[in-house]
Amino acid sequence: MAPTLSPDPNLAPALLKLLDRLERRVRSQRAVASAAAGACLALMLSAVGVAALRTQWIDPTLWWTVPLAAGLLIVAAALWGWRRAVDRIAIAQHIDRHYDLHDRISTALSLAMSPPQDAAGQAFARAQAADALTYLDRIDLREATPWQRPADTTLLAACALVTIGVGIVPLPDHRGTLPPPFEVRYEAFVDDATLALERDRIAALREALGDDPDPQAEAMLDAMEELLDRAEARTISQREFLEEIEKIETQLDAADEVIAQELETLSRTLADAAQELASENAEALAEEPALKEAIDALANNDLATASEALETLAESIQEEGISPERAERLAELLETFSDKLNAEDERLQDLVEKHRDALEKLAEQFGDEGNLTEEQQALLDEAEEMLSNAENAREEFDTSEAKNQLERLSRDLDEVVNEYLAEAKGSEDGDEGIAGQAEENRGDRPDYRNEVSRKMEDASEQLSEAGEQQSSQQQREEIRRQMQEMRESMSRGTGEASEEEQRRGDQVEDFMERARGESEARDDAQLDQERAQQQGEPGEAGQDGEQKPGAEAEQAQGEEGEAQNPGQPGGGEPPPGGEGGQANSEGETNDGEYRPGESDAPGGDGPDEQAQGSGETELDGERVQEQAQGQENSSGKSRAEIIRGASEEGFASAEYQEVYADYESVAEEVMERENVPDGYRFFIKRYFQLIRPQQP
């Protein structure tokens, strides 16, 4: 701004100088205020920085960055305050108002910045500027614009206190151990009674699998049992439970498919071999009806019948002996059959060779020129594809279990053939062959037929093993049905188990234990007491035998009793129950009440090996241990088995009468104790009338 309108060249600069001083004062004031605001922000950031340093989120060696950043922030804020635009007219108005100058200073400045255009106005402007300058002497900027404390001073103090506090108070260490992961507890979707029932079903299926269960079926049962455990522990939701069941079913289906394929391969191979043998050696087979029966059964894919026929043949050889001619005939037949059971699938091999030859011929014919017609090229592609499929099928067959079984069967048959041939040769040489060797070794008449028959039995076992695969399919069908039932019952989940439902679950468990003959009848008060003890002192129930006088404690008694009388198979004939004595060892009680599975005899026969071993040889400690384990694993008829047997054989057995009486009394107790509607009471009574035991 040029002092063009100043009447005195020295006066206009005086006004400008005054305004410059005033502007610097205003800028200083603003810079300090902005610096205070920036200091508030810097202190808050410093608090964060101090916290980060103390908790070592920031490397302690970089501590200088915190004050540096804070200082830069304050300086930046102060510079921003200083650099903010200042309206000089506004600050001149402030002076006018403070000294009541009626806008003389501001008007002089304004008219100097934008002077009037007409001469009269300019004259007025000069007069007005001169008038304004006469008031400069009375203006004191320190009085007009006194130093003011920044408005953020209180906030600044508060921020400083916060920063100091952050530097003093102990802060949590983020490097500490994390809290334990959150344990997911799903809502209960199945009650204890259903769980007990499902466990009982699985136990029944395990028993049905026998001593040598199908590994896949057993794995399925393990998986189902694990799912039940997880459902009881509420570590799985209902939806996840059902998904897992579905997954297991899918695996079961896939396994079934593989087994079915292998069975089909095995059966087809055996059937083809049997059919070829039957057609090529009809006369020889006619002289061996037992072998013919086995071959026919194999041709009809009836592996079980074939196994029985071979077993019969072996028994007849053992009992009746075998002539050299017959031995030679059997050897030829079996050798032929064995050859036809060559594990190398000749058809596949032939197919591969055939197509490989075709490809080689094509390649020779056309060389490397590749000038094939479309038809020829299509033919070549088709041949290559067929070759590839044949090789794949061959590889699959090589890796299949069916091939292994066929190889084992072929090997067993070869051994039988060798035995027969040795027998036949020995007879011709006047020697006794195997029998002669045995006679030489042991000094009396050898039972060489046992060796031959045993070899034959091995072959029979190979066939029966294949037949067992068919039966294991039935087991898996049972498991699948069980899984479907379990899924249905879980789908009808009852939600959170109430006290009454827990009680009912305990009753069902007790009932099932009693049904299995593992415990005595207990009343509700006893059940409640036990449950309360289990809830109040978790972990003791498994350690204290007195608190849980059920299966575990009694099982321990049973084992102890057996250990005191090792290797005593007992005297008389085994009862119809057969293994009732062993079952008694598990269900034995001291009060003389009904003991399920108990027979009149003090002990029945165990397995044949045990009976032979215990009766004829002296037992050592290990033998005793093996016998105890065998008894522990075996069991007599449980109540469930008795009921199942009654449904198949009729309601006339003495065991069923006892079970019926026990169940009926339980039902009557329940109907007396519980509030059962009359309609249901009728059905329950009617049900027991229908299954009432009949007179034998």
Added chain:
Amino acid sequence: MSSENTAPDASVQAKVQAFQKDAGRIREEVGKMIVGQRDIINGVIQVMLAGGNVLLEGVPGLGKTMLVRTLSEALGLNFSRIQFTPDLMPTDIVGATIIVEGEDRQKHFKFERGPIFSNIVLADEVNRATPKTQSAMLEAMQERSVTVGKETYKLDDPFFVLATQNPLEMEGTYPLPEAQLDRFLFKLVVKFPDLDELHSIMERTTQVSQPEVNPVIDKARLLEMKRFAREVPVARHVQDYALRILQGTHPEHPGAPEITRKYVRFGSSPRGAQAIMTTARVRALTEGRFNVSSEDVRRSAQNALRHRVILNFEGEAEGVSTDTIVQKIIEATPEST
């Protein structure tokens, strides 16, 4: 820049001082007759020097007519008074063409000038005349000329109208429409004198000797003062302040205060800002200043805007006065943005 341009114009300072002195003399001379009412006297003088007209509102007997007569005597101007009544005709104001007999015994038409042909006209109780009559006078106020028949007669300069209206006795009156109210530069509200002023009135008007009013300036000086008042430059920020006050009277303006948005139907026209600035110039000169201040604007704004703000139904129903609204607007408008 030459020293001629930078040297202060001594004549300006002298003129300003003379203006202040003459205005003071007029005020003192009027004050001989009118007791108190300094704001009214100052307002009337400002409007007269600004070349406008003024509307005085007050109950009868407060010295309105006396003020006008005294002012005309102090200024050496002719004066006429028109009492507005419902049967007053426009010709009663502007004059009429009549048949007169000449010296040659010939009769001819002659325009007989009405009372409007004066330097100062007092339109007493202007709201009692019919709108037709009101418009005849208001046309003369605006155009500074009167047309009768085919002849147009220019009014003498200076021409200054003081209209009065009685806020009471509204029965049978014709309130001035807003468009005509806008033609008055100021609307001054004559308040009832206080006890001391009443004592003075009694002493001056009930004694034998009456104060004598003498002309203090002539017509030429008055015209010169009017012209000089328009030469005063106004700083941009002061004019901006006046305009922001004007904007504050408009309810639709975003910067309008709450009271405006609540009670005002229409705000002031730009004539309101013109009135503020012209009278503010006169006020600055009467105080011996070379510049118009924000205080001048504030003082003029109240008188210039009170009759230009139209209340809405809520304002009328709640009896909110325009004075209150204008005062709130002035308080809500900062001097600097």
